[in-house]
Amino acid sequence: MGAPVAAAPAGPWSRRLVDRLPGLAVAVAVASVATVVGGWFPLVGGPVAGIVIGVALAAVRRPAERLKPGITTASKFVLQLSVVLLGCQLSLTQVVRVGGSSLPVMLGSLVACLAAAYFVGRRLGIARDLRTLIGVGTSICGASAIAAVTPVIGAASAEVAYAVSTIFLFNIAAVLVFPVLGHLLDMSQQAFGLFAGTAVNDTSSVVAAAATYGDEAGQYAVVVKLTRTLLIIPICLWLAALTKRRALAAATDGPGAGPRLNVLKLVPWFLVGFLLTALVNTLGLIPDRAHPGLTTLCVFLITVALSAIGLTTDLRGLRRAGPRPLLLGACLWVVVSVTSLALQYLTSSL
Structure with missing residues (x-):
């Protein structure tokens, strides 16, 4: 008999996949537990439960070195993939129909919140990335917006954990307070729907x-x-431009020096995917029976990513931040709520 044939060496892609499987498995396991917990407590939800469980596990024992490649993949690529699937929930036809009446309120609330995040956050001495995450999460759509912005600005895991936790706290407050406020103001069904849709963050809330x-x-x-x-789209593009410009300025020792920005390179691939899936859904190419499964998958992927972020969170960084990010979150929650109501009143929607 001839000599046995040696197994071919693993290629770079298969080797990278094998290296990442253990960490990905851990993130998926944590996310699975978090999904169950989120089912028990719908107001908490899987994504928030995932980041809390991940932080708790990291406090007991930091992930082993061999798990880090997979956990990093979960916190970055899986996070971006979840944003792509988010587009499956959108119908551009509905956007056009509802946008005419709600756009002034949405844009006004967005501008007011981001401006407050910048000025109040600086006044409180909160780091730029953290105040950006809290501002975007409050003004757009909570954990989903934070998921989209995180890879664009390269935010640290501790900042993501604090931002998600802050947004969650005021989501709960909104669920308890807003219906009472709506009845006190004698708001119509449509007016309250517009108020809740512009001033509350995560979809479940x-x-x-x-x-x-x-x-x-x-x-x-x-x-x-x-x-x-x-x-999410214009905000991510704007932040990508700012981040790139700062990087170029730092590399060339001053603003205005060095090469010009390449606009096409600023567009993250997952935003293109987000728009494409929204377009595919608008054209009716996604069957109605597939929507519940895709929505569940999207939420689970966000949960996997946030679980991975929780597993790599620096607790000392959270402690150093102190209560100031919560104070910023409270200020922004009030700003968005008051702005939404004021703009509805001024546009005769209230």
Whole structure:
């Protein structure tokens, strides 16, 4: 018999996949537990539970070195993939129909919140990336917006964990307070739906707050909320341009020096994917029966990514931040709520 044939050496792609499997498996396992917990407590949800469980595990024992490649992949690539799937929930036809009445309120609330995040955050001495995450999460769509912005600005895991936790706290406050406020102001179903859709962050909290007020308010709020999700695109492009410009300025020792920005290179691949999936959904190429599964998959992928971020969170960084990010979150929550109500009043929507 001839000599046995030696196995071919593993290629670079297969080797990288094998290296990442253990860490990915850990992130998926944590996310699976978090999904169960989120099912028990819908107002908490899987993504928030994932980051909390991940942080708790990291506090007990930091992930081993062999797990880090897979955990990094979960916190970056899986995070970006979840943003692509987010587009499956959007119908551009609904966006156009609802946008005419809700766009002034959405844009006004967005500008007011981001301006407040910048000025109040600087006044409180909060780091730039953290105040950006809290501002974008509050003004657009909570954990989904934070997921989209994180790879664009290269935020640290501790900043992501603090931002998600801050957004979650005021989501709960909104679910409890907003229906009572709506009745005190004698808001119509559509007016409250617009208020909840522009001033509450995560979709689950929007549904909880608006459905408590009424079925019509709940349906309108969800469409407004999904329309608001599209604001992720211009915000990510703007932040990508700012981040690139700062990097170029630092590399050339001063603003205005060095090569010009290449606009095409600023567009993250996952934003293109987000738009394409939204377009595919608008054209009716995604069957209705597939939507629940795709939505569940999207939420699970966000949960996997945030679980991985929790596993790599620097707890000392969280402690150093102190209570100031929570104070910023409270300020922004008030700014968005008051701006939404004021703009509805000025545009005769209230």
